[in-house]
Amino acid sequence: MHTVKTSHDNQVSTTVYGSRAAATGIPRFEMGEEEMDPRLAQRFIKDELLMNGLPALNLASFVTTYMEPECEQLMADALPINFIDVEEYPAMGEIEARSVAMIARLFHAPLDNPEAEACGVSTVGSSEAIILAVLTAKRRWKEKRMAAGKSTENPNIVMSAAVQVCWEKAARYLEVEEKYWFCSPGKYLADPQELVDLVDENTIMVVGILGTTYTGGYEPIKGIHDLLVEKNKKDNLDVTIHVDAASGGFVAPFVNPDLVWDFQLPLVASINTSGHKYGLTYAGVGWAFWRDKSYIPEHCVFTVNYLGSPQASLTLNFSKSGVQVVGQYYQLLRLGKSGYRAIMQNATATSDYLADEVAKMGDGKLFHIISAGHGESLPLVAWQIAEDKPYDEFAIAAHLRQRGWIVPAYTMAPHTEKMKLLRVVVREDFSRSRCETFVRDLKETVHYLENAPAEVQKHMSKTQAAGDEGSKHHPVNTSKKTAVHANEKHSLRGKHGKTHAVC
Numbered sequence: 143m144h145t146v147k148t149s150h151d152n153q154v155s156t157t158v159y160g161s162r163a164a165a166t167g168i169p170r171f172e173m174g175e176e177e178m179d180p181r182l183a184q185r186f187i188k189d190e191l192l193m194n195g196l197p198a199l200n201l202a203s204f205v206t207t208y209m210e211p212e213c214e215q216l217m218a219d220a221l222p223i224n225f226i227d228v229e230e231y232p233a234m235g236e237i238e239a240r241s242v243a244m245i246a247r248l249f250h251a252p253l254d255n256p257e258a259e260a261c262g263v264s265t266v267g268s269s270e271a272i273i274l275a276v277l278t279a280k281r282r283w284k285e286k287r288m289a290a291g292k293s294t295e296n297p298n299i300v301m302s303a304a305v306q307v308c309w310e311k312a313a314r315y316l317e318v319e320e321k322y323w324f325c326s327p328g329k330y331l332a333d334p335q336e337l338v339d340l341v342d343e344n345t346i347m348v349v350g351i352l353g354t355t356y357t358g359g360y361e362p363i364k365g366i367h368d369l370l371v372e373k374n375k376k377d378n379l380d381v382t383i384h385v386d387a388a389s390g391g392f393v394a395p396f397v398n399p400d401l402v403w404d405f406q407l408p409l410v411a412s413i414n415t416s417g418h419k420y421g422l423t424y425a426g427v428g429w430a431f432w433r434d435k436s437y438i439p440e441h442c443v444f445t446v447n448y449l450g451s452p453q454a455s456l457t458l459n460f461s462k463s464g465v466q467v468v469g470q471y472y473q474l475l476r477l478g479k480s481g482y483r484a485i486m487q488n489a490t491a492t493s494d495y496l497a498d499e500v501a502k503m504g505d506g507k508l509f510h511i512i513s514a515g516h517g518e519s520l521p522l523v524a525w526q527i528a529e530d531k532p533y534d535e536f537a538i539a540a541h542l543r544q545r546g547w548i549v550p551a552y553t554m555a556p557h558t559e560k561m562k563l564l565r566v567v568v569r570e571d572f573s574r575s576r577c578e579t580f581v582r583d584l585k586e587t588v589h590y591l592e593n594a595p596a597e598v599q600k601h602m603s604k605t606q607a608a609g610d611e612g613s614k615h616h617p618v619n620t621s622k623k624t625a626v627h628a629n630e631k632h633s634l635r636g637k638h639g640k641t642h643a644v645c
Protein backbone atom coordinates (compact mmCIF):
# COMPACT_ATOMS: atom_id res chain seq x y z
CA MET A 143 0.00 0.00 0.00
CA HIS A 144 1.22 3.42 -0.82
CA THR A 145 1.26 5.81 2.12
CA VAL A 146 1.64 9.51 1.81
CA LYS A 147 4.50 10.87 3.90
CA THR A 148 3.34 13.57 6.27
CA SER A 149 5.35 16.26 7.98
CA HIS A 150 4.60 14.94 11.49
CA ASP A 151 8.10 15.50 12.74
CA ASN A 152 8.05 19.11 11.86
CA GLN A 153 7.01 19.98 15.46
CA VAL A 154 7.13 23.73 15.12
CA SER A 155 4.55 24.12 12.41
CA THR A 156 2.33 21.17 13.29
CA THR A 157 -1.26 22.17 13.87
CA VAL A 158 -3.21 20.59 16.76
CA TYR A 159 -5.33 18.36 14.57
CA GLY A 160 -2.47 17.74 12.10
CA SER A 161 -0.34 16.33 14.91
CA ARG A 162 0.54 12.67 15.42
CA ALA A 163 -1.33 12.73 18.71
CA ALA A 164 -4.53 13.77 16.95
CA ALA A 165 -4.24 10.78 14.64
CA THR A 166 -3.16 8.14 17.16
CA GLY A 167 -5.00 9.15 20.32
CA ILE A 168 -3.60 10.31 23.63
CA PRO A 169 -2.37 8.33 26.66
CA ARG A 170 -5.12 6.99 28.89
CA PHE A 171 -3.55 4.39 31.10
CA GLU A 172 0.16 4.99 31.23
CA MET A 173 2.01 8.27 31.12
CA GLY A 174 3.43 8.92 27.69
CA GLU A 175 7.21 8.67 27.22
CA GLU A 176 7.36 11.93 25.34
CA GLU A 177 6.40 15.44 26.32
CA MET A 178 3.46 17.03 24.63
CA ASP A 179 3.30 20.55 23.35
CA PRO A 180 1.29 22.68 25.82
CA ARG A 181 -1.06 23.78 23.06
CA LEU A 182 -1.85 20.19 22.24
CA ALA A 183 -2.29 19.14 25.86
CA GLN A 184 -4.59 22.06 26.52
CA ARG A 185 -6.63 21.45 23.40
CA PHE A 186 -7.09 17.73 23.97
CA ILE A 187 -8.19 18.29 27.53
CA LYS A 188 -10.54 21.05 26.45
CA ASP A 189 -12.05 18.66 23.92
CA GLU A 190 -12.42 16.00 26.60
CA LEU A 191 -14.18 18.51 28.87
CA LEU A 192 -16.75 19.22 26.17
CA MET A 193 -18.42 16.04 27.31
CA ASN A 194 -19.42 17.78 30.56
CA GLY A 195 -22.86 19.28 30.80
CA LEU A 196 -23.12 23.08 30.83
CA PRO A 197 -23.02 24.29 34.47
CA ALA A 198 -25.56 27.05 33.81
CA LEU A 199 -28.10 24.51 32.53
CA ASN A 200 -27.44 22.13 35.40
CA LEU A 201 -30.57 22.53 37.49
CA ALA A 202 -29.67 19.49 39.57
CA SER A 203 -27.07 21.06 41.78
CA PHE A 204 -27.02 23.54 44.63
CA VAL A 205 -23.39 24.28 43.96
CA THR A 206 -22.47 27.74 42.68
CA THR A 207 -21.95 28.15 38.94
CA TYR A 208 -21.57 31.90 38.69
CA MET A 209 -19.19 34.38 40.28
CA GLU A 210 -18.20 37.87 39.24
CA PRO A 211 -15.06 38.32 37.11
CA GLU A 212 -13.46 40.52 39.78
CA CYS A 213 -13.70 37.60 42.19
CA GLU A 214 -12.54 35.04 39.64
CA GLN A 215 -9.43 37.17 39.18
CA LEU A 216 -8.77 37.23 42.92
CA MET A 217 -9.27 33.50 43.09
CA ALA A 218 -6.92 32.88 40.18
CA ASP A 219 -4.28 35.00 41.94
CA ALA A 220 -4.65 32.83 45.04
CA LEU A 221 -3.98 29.58 43.15
CA PRO A 222 -0.34 29.21 44.29
CA ILE A 223 -1.23 29.76 47.94
CA ASN A 224 -1.30 26.85 50.36
CA PHE A 225 -3.94 27.73 52.90
CA ILE A 226 -2.31 25.83 55.75
CA ASP A 227 0.98 27.76 55.67
CA VAL A 228 -0.19 30.26 58.25
CA GLU A 229 3.30 31.51 58.87
CA GLU A 230 4.00 32.34 55.23
CA TYR A 231 0.47 33.40 54.36
CA PRO A 232 -0.90 35.06 57.49
CA ALA A 233 -3.51 36.90 55.45
CA MET A 234 -5.31 33.60 54.78
CA GLY A 235 -5.80 32.97 58.49
CA GLU A 236 -7.06 36.51 58.88
CA ILE A 237 -9.54 36.18 56.02
CA GLU A 238 -10.76 32.86 57.38
CA ALA A 239 -11.22 34.33 60.86
CA ARG A 240 -13.20 37.27 59.47
CA SER A 241 -15.43 34.97 57.43
CA VAL A 242 -15.99 32.74 60.47
CA ALA A 243 -16.84 35.81 62.56
CA MET A 244 -19.35 37.11 60.02
CA ILE A 245 -21.15 33.83 59.34
CA ALA A 246 -21.21 32.85 63.03
CA ARG A 247 -22.90 36.17 63.83
CA LEU A 248 -25.37 35.58 61.00
CA PHE A 249 -26.21 32.34 62.85
CA HIS A 250 -26.52 34.21 66.19
CA ALA A 251 -23.50 32.63 67.87
CA PRO A 252 -23.52 33.77 71.49
CA LEU A 253 -20.53 36.13 71.65
CA ASP A 254 -19.63 38.42 74.54
CA ASN A 255 -18.94 41.52 72.48
CA PRO A 256 -18.98 42.77 68.87
CA GLU A 257 -15.33 41.88 68.41
CA ALA A 258 -15.29 38.54 70.18
CA GLU A 259 -13.69 35.65 68.32
CA ALA A 260 -16.22 33.12 67.00
CA CYS A 261 -15.71 29.40 67.11
CA GLY A 262 -15.53 27.89 63.63
CA VAL A 263 -13.35 26.72 60.75
CA SER A 264 -13.37 26.63 56.97
CA THR A 265 -13.66 23.17 55.50
CA VAL A 266 -13.70 21.65 52.04
CA GLY A 267 -17.51 21.42 52.14
CA SER A 268 -20.31 20.54 54.50
CA SER A 269 -19.15 16.93 54.47
CA GLU A 270 -15.87 17.74 56.21
CA ALA A 271 -17.70 20.15 58.52
CA ILE A 272 -20.16 17.41 59.49
CA ILE A 273 -17.42 14.87 60.13
CA LEU A 274 -15.70 17.40 62.41
CA ALA A 275 -18.94 18.12 64.25
CA VAL A 276 -19.59 14.41 64.79
CA LEU A 277 -16.00 13.93 65.91
CA THR A 278 -16.23 16.64 68.58
CA ALA A 279 -19.69 15.58 69.75
CA LYS A 280 -18.62 11.97 70.05
CA ARG A 281 -15.54 12.88 72.05
CA ARG A 282 -17.50 15.22 74.31
CA TRP A 283 -20.06 12.48 74.98
CA LYS A 284 -17.30 9.96 75.62
CA GLU A 285 -15.44 12.16 78.11
CA LYS A 286 -18.62 12.74 80.08
CA ARG A 287 -19.52 9.06 80.06
CA MET A 288 -16.03 8.09 81.21
CA ALA A 289 -16.14 10.67 84.01
CA ALA A 290 -19.44 9.12 85.15
CA GLY A 291 -18.00 5.61 84.91
CA LYS A 292 -20.49 4.62 82.19
CA SER A 293 -20.10 2.60 79.02
CA THR A 294 -18.76 4.38 75.94
CA GLU A 295 -19.42 1.42 73.65
CA ASN A 296 -22.51 2.43 71.70
CA PRO A 297 -22.71 6.09 70.65
CA ASN A 298 -25.53 6.97 68.25
CA ILE A 299 -26.81 9.85 66.12
CA VAL A 300 -30.55 10.48 65.83
CA MET A 301 -31.58 11.81 62.41
CA SER A 302 -34.00 11.55 59.51
CA ALA A 303 -33.27 8.94 56.84
CA ALA A 304 -33.54 11.83 54.36
CA VAL A 305 -30.07 13.00 55.42
CA GLN A 306 -27.42 13.60 52.81
CA VAL A 307 -25.03 10.69 52.26
CA CYS A 308 -22.23 12.47 54.17
CA TRP A 309 -24.07 11.62 57.42
CA GLU A 310 -23.85 7.94 56.63
CA LYS A 311 -20.16 8.40 55.94
CA ALA A 312 -19.57 10.35 59.14
CA ALA A 313 -21.39 7.71 61.20
CA ARG A 314 -19.60 4.83 59.52
CA TYR A 315 -16.12 6.36 59.50
CA LEU A 316 -16.36 7.42 63.13
CA GLU A 317 -18.16 4.26 64.26
CA VAL A 318 -21.35 5.80 65.55
CA GLU A 319 -24.68 3.98 65.21
CA GLU A 320 -27.30 5.64 62.98
CA LYS A 321 -30.77 5.84 64.53
CA TYR A 322 -33.17 6.86 61.82
CA TRP A 323 -36.56 8.46 61.71
CA PHE A 324 -38.20 7.36 58.44
CA CYS A 325 -40.36 9.36 56.06
CA SER A 326 -43.86 8.17 55.22
CA PRO A 327 -46.10 9.18 52.30
CA GLY A 328 -46.86 12.88 52.64
CA LYS A 329 -44.51 13.31 55.60
CA TYR A 330 -40.97 14.17 54.52
CA LEU A 331 -39.73 16.30 57.42
CA ALA A 332 -38.82 14.77 60.77
CA ASP A 333 -41.66 14.69 63.28
CA PRO A 334 -40.22 16.33 66.42
CA GLN A 335 -41.83 13.92 68.88
CA GLU A 336 -40.97 10.79 66.91
CA LEU A 337 -37.41 12.01 66.40
CA VAL A 338 -36.85 12.91 70.05
CA ASP A 339 -38.35 9.58 71.12
CA LEU A 340 -35.32 7.91 69.50
CA VAL A 341 -32.93 9.73 71.85
CA ASP A 342 -31.26 7.79 74.65
CA GLU A 343 -28.24 8.09 76.93
CA ASN A 344 -25.96 7.05 74.06
CA THR A 345 -27.11 9.78 71.70
CA ILE A 346 -24.23 12.13 70.87
CA MET A 347 -26.39 14.51 68.83
CA VAL A 348 -29.78 14.98 67.20
CA VAL A 349 -29.61 16.29 63.63
CA GLY A 350 -31.97 18.91 62.26
CA ILE A 351 -31.81 19.57 58.51
CA LEU A 352 -32.30 23.15 57.35
CA GLY A 353 -33.28 22.30 53.82
CA THR A 354 -33.52 18.61 52.89
CA THR A 355 -32.15 17.68 49.51
CA TYR A 356 -35.38 15.89 48.50
CA THR A 357 -38.00 18.59 48.92
CA GLY A 358 -36.01 21.57 50.20
CA GLY A 359 -38.17 21.59 53.34
CA TYR A 360 -36.87 22.95 56.65
CA GLU A 361 -37.16 20.46 59.49
CA PRO A 362 -38.96 21.92 62.52
CA ILE A 363 -35.78 22.57 64.49
CA LYS A 364 -37.40 24.71 67.18
CA GLY A 365 -39.99 22.02 67.79
CA ILE A 366 -37.28 19.37 68.04
CA HIS A 367 -35.33 21.64 70.37
CA ASP A 368 -38.21 22.27 72.76
CA LEU A 369 -39.03 18.58 73.07
CA LEU A 370 -35.37 17.75 73.58
CA VAL A 371 -35.16 20.28 76.43
CA GLU A 372 -38.01 18.38 78.14
CA LYS A 373 -36.51 14.99 77.40
CA ASN A 374 -33.10 16.03 78.76
CA LYS A 375 -34.74 17.25 81.94
CA LYS A 376 -36.94 14.21 82.39
CA ASP A 377 -34.22 11.61 81.70
CA ASN A 378 -31.32 13.59 83.12
CA LEU A 379 -29.56 13.76 79.74
CA ASP A 380 -27.40 16.38 78.06
CA VAL A 381 -28.12 15.74 74.37
CA THR A 382 -27.51 18.61 71.96
CA ILE A 383 -28.54 19.44 68.38
CA HIS A 384 -26.47 19.81 65.24
CA VAL A 385 -28.09 21.76 62.42
CA ASP A 386 -27.18 20.68 58.90
CA ALA A 387 -27.65 24.04 57.18
CA ALA A 388 -25.62 23.01 54.12
CA SER A 389 -28.05 24.66 51.75
CA GLY A 390 -30.35 26.65 54.04
CA GLY A 391 -27.71 28.53 56.05
CA PHE A 392 -27.47 31.40 53.60
CA VAL A 393 -31.13 31.33 52.54
CA ALA A 394 -33.27 31.28 55.67
CA PRO A 395 -31.60 34.28 57.39
CA PHE A 396 -32.43 36.46 54.38
CA VAL A 397 -35.75 35.09 53.16
CA ASN A 398 -37.26 33.87 56.39
CA PRO A 399 -35.52 35.89 59.13
CA ASP A 400 -38.14 35.02 61.76
CA LEU A 401 -37.48 31.31 61.51
CA VAL A 402 -35.65 30.25 64.68
CA TRP A 403 -33.24 27.43 63.90
CA ASP A 404 -29.71 28.49 64.84
CA PHE A 405 -27.63 29.27 67.96
CA GLN A 406 -30.60 31.24 69.30
CA LEU A 407 -31.76 27.83 70.48
CA PRO A 408 -29.64 26.95 73.54
CA LEU A 409 -29.29 23.25 72.65
CA VAL A 410 -27.89 23.94 69.18
CA ALA A 411 -24.24 23.04 69.75
CA SER A 412 -22.93 23.09 66.18
CA ILE A 413 -23.93 24.11 62.65
CA ASN A 414 -22.49 23.42 59.22
CA THR A 415 -23.09 25.29 55.99
CA SER A 416 -21.76 24.96 52.44
CA GLY A 417 -20.08 28.16 51.27
CA HIS A 418 -20.25 26.67 47.79
CA LYS A 419 -24.04 26.38 47.79
CA TYR A 420 -26.04 29.50 48.67
CA GLY A 421 -22.87 30.97 50.18
CA LEU A 422 -22.31 31.74 46.47
CA THR A 423 -18.71 30.53 46.12
CA TYR A 424 -17.37 27.99 43.60
CA ALA A 425 -17.07 24.38 44.76
CA GLY A 426 -14.68 23.55 47.58
CA VAL A 427 -15.69 25.52 50.67
CA GLY A 428 -17.81 24.77 53.71
CA TRP A 429 -17.97 26.00 57.28
CA ALA A 430 -18.32 24.37 60.69
CA PHE A 431 -19.35 26.35 63.77
CA TRP A 432 -19.57 25.49 67.44
CA ARG A 433 -21.58 27.33 70.03
CA ASP A 434 -18.45 27.96 72.09
CA LYS A 435 -15.11 26.39 72.91
CA SER A 436 -16.60 24.03 75.48
CA TYR A 437 -18.07 21.99 72.59
CA ILE A 438 -14.62 21.32 71.13
CA PRO A 439 -12.74 18.86 73.35
CA GLU A 440 -9.03 19.63 73.52
CA HIS A 441 -8.38 16.11 72.34
CA CYS A 442 -9.59 17.07 68.83
CA VAL A 443 -7.44 20.18 68.41
CA PHE A 444 -3.86 20.30 67.23
CA THR A 445 -1.61 23.28 67.54
CA VAL A 446 0.33 24.71 64.63
CA ASN A 447 2.76 27.58 64.84
CA TYR A 448 1.35 30.87 63.61
CA LEU A 449 3.98 33.62 63.44
CA GLY A 450 5.55 32.33 66.61
CA SER A 451 2.25 32.05 68.42
CA PRO A 452 0.32 28.80 68.68
CA GLN A 453 -2.81 28.50 66.54
CA ALA A 454 -5.44 25.84 67.09
CA SER A 455 -6.12 23.61 64.11
CA LEU A 456 -9.18 21.41 63.66
CA THR A 457 -9.40 19.96 60.16
CA LEU A 458 -9.19 16.63 58.36
CA ASN A 459 -6.66 17.78 55.78
CA PHE A 460 -3.40 19.65 55.86
CA SER A 461 -2.51 21.40 52.61
CA LYS A 462 -5.40 22.85 50.66
CA SER A 463 -6.12 25.68 48.30
CA GLY A 464 -6.69 29.16 49.62
CA VAL A 465 -8.79 29.99 46.56
CA GLN A 466 -12.23 29.22 47.97
CA VAL A 467 -11.82 31.09 51.24
CA VAL A 468 -10.74 34.17 49.27
CA GLY A 469 -13.81 33.73 47.08
CA GLN A 470 -16.12 33.39 50.08
CA TYR A 471 -14.69 36.46 51.77
CA TYR A 472 -15.16 38.44 48.54
CA GLN A 473 -18.85 37.52 48.51
CA LEU A 474 -19.36 38.44 52.17
CA LEU A 475 -17.64 41.78 51.65
CA ARG A 476 -19.07 42.55 48.22
CA LEU A 477 -22.68 41.54 48.80
CA GLY A 478 -23.23 42.39 52.42
CA LYS A 479 -26.56 41.41 53.89
CA SER A 480 -28.57 43.42 51.36
CA GLY A 481 -26.79 41.72 48.45
CA TYR A 482 -27.47 38.24 49.80
CA ARG A 483 -31.05 39.26 50.59
CA ALA A 484 -31.66 40.49 47.03
CA ILE A 485 -30.23 37.33 45.47
CA MET A 486 -32.05 34.93 47.81
CA GLN A 487 -35.35 36.78 47.40
CA ASN A 488 -34.99 36.73 43.61
CA ALA A 489 -34.25 33.00 43.70
CA THR A 490 -37.30 32.44 45.90
CA ALA A 491 -39.53 34.50 43.58
CA THR A 492 -38.23 32.62 40.53
CA SER A 493 -38.84 29.25 42.15
CA ASP A 494 -42.40 30.30 43.07
CA TYR A 495 -42.96 31.39 39.47
CA LEU A 496 -41.64 28.05 38.22
CA ALA A 497 -43.82 26.12 40.67
CA ASP A 498 -46.90 28.02 39.42
CA GLU A 499 -46.04 27.33 35.80
CA VAL A 500 -45.44 23.63 36.46
CA ALA A 501 -48.68 23.38 38.42
CA LYS A 502 -50.63 24.90 35.51
CA MET A 503 -49.46 22.36 32.94
CA GLY A 504 -51.87 19.74 31.61
CA ASP A 505 -54.89 21.83 32.61
CA GLY A 506 -53.57 21.97 36.15
CA LYS A 507 -53.92 18.21 36.59
CA LEU A 508 -50.67 16.75 35.29
CA PHE A 509 -48.24 17.62 38.08
CA HIS A 510 -48.29 17.78 41.84
CA ILE A 511 -45.87 20.20 43.53
CA ILE A 512 -44.21 18.78 46.64
CA SER A 513 -41.90 21.61 47.69
CA ALA A 514 -43.41 24.26 49.97
CA GLY A 515 -42.00 27.37 48.28
CA HIS A 516 -42.87 30.96 49.31
CA GLY A 517 -39.77 31.15 51.49
CA GLU A 518 -40.95 28.21 53.61
CA SER A 519 -38.32 26.00 51.95
CA LEU A 520 -35.20 26.31 49.83
CA PRO A 521 -35.71 27.98 46.45
CA LEU A 522 -36.29 24.75 44.58
CA VAL A 523 -39.25 23.08 42.93
CA ALA A 524 -39.81 19.37 43.49
CA TRP A 525 -42.76 17.83 41.71
CA GLN A 526 -44.21 14.56 40.51
CA ILE A 527 -46.66 13.35 37.90
CA ALA A 528 -50.09 13.34 39.48
CA GLU A 529 -51.99 11.44 36.79
CA ASP A 530 -51.65 7.92 35.50
CA LYS A 531 -49.38 8.33 32.48
CA PRO A 532 -47.55 5.94 30.16
CA TYR A 533 -44.32 7.86 30.81
CA ASP A 534 -42.67 8.81 34.09
CA GLU A 535 -40.48 11.49 35.67
CA PHE A 536 -37.35 9.82 34.33
CA ALA A 537 -38.68 10.17 30.78
CA ILE A 538 -39.19 13.90 31.32
CA ALA A 539 -35.62 14.25 32.63
CA ALA A 540 -34.25 12.28 29.68
CA HIS A 541 -36.04 14.42 27.12
CA LEU A 542 -35.05 17.68 28.80
CA ARG A 543 -31.47 16.47 28.68
CA GLN A 544 -31.66 16.44 24.91
CA ARG A 545 -32.17 20.17 25.10
CA GLY A 546 -29.18 20.60 27.41
CA TRP A 547 -31.12 20.93 30.67
CA ILE A 548 -29.93 18.72 33.48
CA VAL A 549 -32.86 18.00 35.78
CA PRO A 550 -32.64 15.05 38.15
CA ALA A 551 -35.39 12.50 38.42
CA TYR A 552 -35.02 10.44 41.58
CA THR A 553 -36.92 8.36 44.05
CA MET A 554 -37.88 9.64 47.50
CA ALA A 555 -36.15 8.84 50.80
CA PRO A 556 -36.27 5.30 52.34
CA HIS A 557 -39.80 3.97 53.06
CA THR A 558 -41.23 6.35 50.43
CA GLU A 559 -38.93 5.18 47.66
CA LYS A 560 -41.79 4.20 45.35
CA MET A 561 -42.38 7.87 44.80
CA LYS A 562 -40.60 9.48 41.86
CA LEU A 563 -39.71 13.15 41.76
CA LEU A 564 -38.27 15.81 39.52
CA ARG A 565 -36.38 18.69 41.07
CA VAL A 566 -35.13 22.04 39.83
CA VAL A 567 -32.79 23.96 42.12
CA VAL A 568 -33.02 27.69 41.56
CA ARG A 569 -29.55 29.15 41.92
CA GLU A 570 -28.43 32.76 41.66
CA ASP A 571 -27.87 32.56 37.90
CA PHE A 572 -31.22 30.90 37.11
CA SER A 573 -32.91 34.20 36.33
CA ARG A 574 -36.56 34.70 35.47
CA SER A 575 -35.63 34.87 31.81
CA ARG A 576 -33.68 31.59 31.89
CA CYS A 577 -36.59 30.10 33.82
CA GLU A 578 -39.05 31.14 31.09
CA THR A 579 -36.89 29.32 28.53
CA PHE A 580 -36.95 26.26 30.75
CA VAL A 581 -40.75 26.42 31.11
CA ARG A 582 -41.05 26.56 27.33
CA ASP A 583 -38.87 23.46 27.00
CA LEU A 584 -40.72 21.60 29.74
CA LYS A 585 -44.02 22.26 27.94
CA GLU A 586 -42.51 20.94 24.72
CA THR A 587 -41.23 17.88 26.54
CA VAL A 588 -44.69 17.11 27.91
CA HIS A 589 -46.18 17.63 24.46
CA TYR A 590 -43.58 15.30 22.95
CA LEU A 591 -44.14 12.55 25.53
CA GLU A 592 -47.93 12.80 25.35
CA ASN A 593 -47.75 12.16 21.62
CA ALA A 594 -44.83 9.73 21.45
CA PRO A 595 -45.43 6.09 20.47
CA ALA A 596 -45.95 3.74 23.41
CA GLU A 597 -42.55 2.05 22.92
CA VAL A 598 -40.78 5.42 23.18
CA GLN A 599 -42.72 6.39 26.28
CA LYS A 600 -41.81 3.10 27.88
CA HIS A 601 -38.20 3.14 26.76
CA MET A 602 -37.60 6.59 28.22
CA SER A 603 -39.21 5.74 31.54
CA LYS A 604 -37.57 3.93 34.41
CA THR A 605 -39.82 0.97 34.93
CA GLN A 606 -37.85 -1.13 37.38
CA ALA A 607 -38.62 -1.10 41.06
CA ALA A 608 -36.81 1.61 42.94
CA GLY A 609 -33.40 0.57 44.09
CA ASP A 610 -32.53 -1.49 41.07
CA GLU A 611 -29.54 -0.27 39.22
CA GLY A 612 -30.85 2.06 36.55
CA SER A 613 -31.42 0.42 33.21
CA LYS A 614 -28.29 0.46 31.09
CA HIS A 615 -30.45 1.47 28.20
CA HIS A 616 -32.10 4.39 29.89
CA PRO A 617 -31.03 7.65 28.26
CA VAL A 618 -29.95 9.27 31.55
CA ASN A 619 -27.81 6.34 32.65
CA THR A 620 -25.11 6.60 30.05
CA SER A 621 -22.00 6.89 32.19
CA LYS A 622 -20.00 3.73 32.50
CA LYS A 623 -18.09 4.27 35.72
CA THR A 624 -16.45 1.19 37.09
CA ALA A 625 -18.49 0.31 40.13
CA VAL A 626 -16.41 -0.50 43.19
CA HIS A 627 -18.62 -2.46 45.62
CA ALA A 628 -21.64 -1.49 43.54
CA ASN A 629 -23.80 -3.92 45.47
CA GLU A 630 -23.06 -2.45 48.88
CA LYS A 631 -25.33 -3.69 51.63
CA HIS A 632 -24.26 -1.42 54.50
CA SER A 633 -25.85 1.84 53.40
CA LEU A 634 -29.34 3.27 53.10
CA ARG A 635 -28.83 2.82 49.39
CA GLY A 636 -27.98 -0.84 49.83
CA LYS A 637 -30.77 -1.54 52.32
CA HIS A 638 -33.56 0.63 51.01
CA GLY A 639 -32.47 1.52 47.49
CA LYS A 640 -32.07 5.09 48.60
CA THR A 641 -31.17 7.33 45.71
CA HIS A 642 -29.39 10.39 46.92
CA ALA A 643 -30.71 13.47 45.25
CA VAL A 644 -27.89 15.37 43.61
CA CYS A 645 -26.68 18.26 45.68
Ligand SMILES: *Cc1c(COP(=O)(O)O)cnc(C)c1O
Nearest residue numbers: 267268269306388389416428645
Ligand atom coordinates in the same frame (compact mmCIF):
# COMPACT_ATOMS: atom_id res chain seq x y z
C1 LIG B 1 -24.99 19.33 50.03
C2 LIG B 1 -25.39 18.84 51.34
C3 LIG B 1 -24.45 18.19 52.18
C4 LIG B 1 -23.04 17.91 51.72
O1 LIG B 1 -22.39 19.12 51.49
P1 LIG B 1 -21.05 19.29 50.65
O2 LIG B 1 -20.79 20.74 50.85
O3 LIG B 1 -21.38 18.95 49.24
O4 LIG B 1 -20.02 18.41 51.25
C5 LIG B 1 -24.86 17.81 53.43
N1 LIG B 1 -26.12 18.02 53.85
C6 LIG B 1 -27.05 18.62 53.09
C7 LIG B 1 -28.42 18.85 53.63
C8 LIG B 1 -26.71 19.06 51.80
O5 LIG B 1 -27.63 19.66 51.04
